[in-house]
Amino acid sequence: xxxxxxxxxxxxxxxxFGLSYHYALRLIxxxxxxxxxxxxxxxxxxxxxxxxxxxxxxxxxxFSGSFGLGGLIFILFLPNLVLSIICGLVVGVLGWxxxxxxxxxxxxxRMSKFVLQLVDALALMSNGLKSGLSVVQAxxxxxxxxxxxxxxxxNLVLNQNKLGVSLxxxxxNLAQRIPAEDVEMFVTAVNILKETGGNLSETxxxxxxxxxxxxxxxxxxxxxxxxxxxxGMVVIAVPPLLFLIMYQxxxxxxxxxxxxxxxxxxxxxxxxLEIIGFFxxxxxxxxxx
Numbered sequence: 614x615x616x617x618x619x620x621x622x623x624x625x626x627x628x629x630f631g632l633s634y635h636y637a638l639r640l641i642x643x644x645x646x647x648x649x650x651x652x653x654x655x656x657x658x659x660x661x662x663x664x665x666x667x668x669x670x671x672x673x674x675x676f677s678g679s680f681g682l683g684g685l686i687f688i689l690f691l692p693n694l695v696l697s698i699i700c701g702l703v704v705g706v707l708g709w710x711x712x713x714x715x716x717x718x719x720x721x722x723r724m725s726k727f728v729l730q731l732v733d734a735l736a737l738m739s740n741g742l743k744s745g746l747s748v749v750q751a752x753x754x755x756x757x758x759x760x761x762x763x764x765x766x767x768n769l770v771l772n773q774n775k776l777g778v779s780l781x782x783x784x785x786n787l788a789q790r791i792p793a794e795d796v797e798m799f800v801t802a803v804n805i806l807k808e809t810g811g812n813l814s815e816t817x818x819x820x821x822x823x824x825x826x827x828x829x830x831x832x833x834x835x836x837x838x839x840x841x842x843x844x845g846m847v848v849i850a851v852p853p854l855l856f857l858i859m860y861q862x863x864x865x866x867x868x869x870x871x872x873x874x875x876x877x878x879x880x881x882x883x884x885x886l887e888i889i890g891f892f893x894x895x896x897x898x899x900x901x902x
Contacts, residue, residue, distance in 0.1 A: 703881070729828070
């Protein structure tokens, strides 16, 4: 009887180990695929911003900014093991998930800066064309006079053209790197007029006027929505400020938030609601032109 029981326990242990090993491998494969996808996406975005970084270094930075920060939070909240695990996991996951939005934000900021500089660049090209320069010579003038990022992008267009890429294709590559409506309008106008003929300098002046009017409208909308944005930020800041005031006046009153499971659940719920509220406010005040 004891032998049968022992054999049964051994078979059960082997079965549990086999299932755990099987699903652990699948989990590891899924995690590796996800981290490779995230790394490649971030590396591609950084390359579009002319930031070169090795994949190994990028992975080190990614793990340091997510799991490294989560481990630090875990250590800071010790010896409360449950709270340390919860806070460490939350910070680690948020750190990992926030990498792509942060890189996307930097990329959009660079696009906006390029569009703003495009106004002066097109005005400079228009004056160059009026003085008898070709499109390539006018772009060389922009590269010499203008700062980054328009200098980097136009210089890349010129380098591609020197390597044998047609100017139309080089401009199309520019529109793919900077997927903005104003850039698409500029590239389309140049490519069409180079094939059909026309006055490029007048077209550039028209594009400059269009971009400037659109920027005026965007600035007006930003001014009108700024009040709603800052009101939302004040509402989001109320819970943590209230907690600090209560903790300063009566620490024992707020102590259960960090010493009981119900308190941990409340704190986690507050954090999640704060994050959701931030994204809802950003969605409401953002108006596309």
